[in-house]
Amino acid sequence: MREQVTGARRVVVKVGSSSLTTAAGGIDEQRMDALVDVLGALATQGREVVLVSSGAIAAGLAPLKLRRRPRDLATQQAAASVGQGLLMGRYTAGFARHGLTVGQVLLTVDDVTRRAHYRNAYRTLRKLLDLGALPIVNENDTVATDEIRFGDNDRLAALVAALVHADLLVLLSDVDALYTGSPSSPGARRVSVVHSDADLADISVGTPGASGVGTGGMVTKVEAARIATGFGIPVVLTAAGLAGPALDGAEIGTLFHAAERRPTARLFWLAHATSPRGRLHLDPGAVAAVVARRKSLLPAGITAVDGSFAAGDPVDLVDAGSGAPVARGLVNYDAVELPALLGRSTPELAAALGPGYEREVVHRDDLVLL
Numbered sequence: 001m002r003e004q005v006t007g008a009r010r011v012v013v014k015v016g017s018s019s020l021t022t023a024a025g026g027i028d029e030q031r032m033d034a035l036v037d038v039l040g041a042l043a044t045q046g047r048e049v050v051l052v053s054s055g056a057i058a059a060g061l062a063p064l065k066l067r068r069r070p071r072d073l074a075t076q077q078a079a080a081s082v083g084q085g086l087l088m089g090r091y092t093a094g095f096a097r098h099g100l101t102v103g104q105v106l107l108t109v110d111d112v113t114r115r116a117h118y119r120n121a122y123r124t125l126r127k128l129l130d131l132g133a134l135p136i137v138n139e140n141d142t143v144a145t146d147e148i149r150f151g152d153n154d155r156l157a158a159l160v161a162a163l164v165h166a167d168l169l170v171l172l173s174d175v176d177a178l179y180t181g182s183p184s185s186p187g188a189r190r191v192s193v194v195h196s197d198a199d200l201a202d203i204s205v206g207t208p209g210a211s212g213v214g215t216g217g218m219v220t221k222v223e224a225a226r227i228a229t230g231f232g233i234p235v236v237l238t239a240a241g242l243a244g245p246a247l248d249g250a251e252i253g254t255l256f257h258a259a260e261r262r263p264t265a266r267l268f269w270l271a272h273a274t275s276p277r278g279r280l281h282l283d284p285g286a287v288a289a290v291v292a293r294r295k296s297l298l299p300a301g302i303t304a305v306d307g308s309f310a311a312g313d314p315v316d317l318v319d320a321g322s323g324a325p326v327a328r329g330l331v332n333y334d335a336v337e338l339p340a341l342l343g344r345s346t347p348e349l350a351a352a353l354g355p356g357y358e359r360e361v362v363h364r365d366d367l368v369l370l
């Protein structure tokens, strides 16, 4: 028995499109009802349950006579608009059989990444739980543009789990566990436990399954598991049809252990829930100072700047050689001011421009390694 699972009081459960809809497009009523029965039983035992449900686009395909998942955003949004209502209708009726009321919560990236907004999202979710209702979350697909979309609900679910301080995140898909390689490839084995990133080193994670309606495949699920476990929340990944035994603590699927040290909430949001407004390119000395020695970033180690950001905005610190992001931080200068300071030492800048220019570009307390 997994105590992390059986002892969890507040549980966020994410279910993917492929587990809720039929191959032909449209809602798979039996599978939805089976999931509702498992979650309904959990909630009536006094556990707090938040459901993050995908499937709006997939559920909207058949009613709109669309044969496959559309590629263009406008048609996806039209399908989501039709499908979301159908999903909620089914959930409302299903949970009512358990005497439970559901509340629809549609979120955009900003709602969970901008401080002023995520407090608001938290308040709504908290209030629904306090009132005994079961929140059902999805991305607000009908208004999100490509630039501001999550696109996958796995990351959304991890951020919602962090937002409500869940004790457990359960990711339900059409595959019963994480495998060492694509489950259809010969020799792929189930990974039953992941203790840390080191356990993921030899695993090849791939794209969505055969259903054709999922979006992120295993990549986004593993990423979501890393976000949640990094925040101290254990994660169970399994198939929707195994939700019952998995939530009873059976050793099925894959359990990702929570990290022991939980970052401060501020740094967690900085790493996972902010969108960088620009990039600072670091020379090798600055990369070593920031990454290995955990120092603040000074103007002398920056070779170039891009993006349009204001002082206080999140920016990515990238290795100028490889272009890979190494850290994210809150920048102390704006994008217009910064280029003139690059490559110069702080005493030199202070002498030329005044004591205000002795400050770091990113202070180490406002920095998180990626």
Ligand SMILES: Nc1ncnc2c1ncn2[C@@H]1O[C@H](COP(=O)(O)OP(=O)(O)O)[C@@H](O)[C@H]1O
Pocket: 015, 016, 017, 018, 019, 172, 173, 174, 175, 177, 178, 179, 180, 181, 182, 183, 203, 204, 205, 206, 207, 208, 209, 210, 211, 213, 214, 215, 216, 217, 218
């Ligand atoms: N290493 C792996 N372990 C398990 N599944 C994998 C792996 N690599 C790729 N996959 C695929 O990821 C699919 C699940 O992702 P996806 O279709 O996006 O589901 P969902 O709609 O539930 O989010 C599985 O059906 C599987 O074929």
Ligand SMILES: N[C@@H](CCC(=O)OP(=O)(O)O)C(=O)O
Pocket: 015, 016, 017, 018, 053, 054, 055, 056, 057, 058, 080, 138, 139, 141, 151, 152, 153, 154, 213, 214, 215, 216, 217
């Ligand atoms: N918000 C979209 C879900 C996108 C998504 O993450 O899908 P999935 O990979 O099935 O979890 C929808 O409801 O169709």
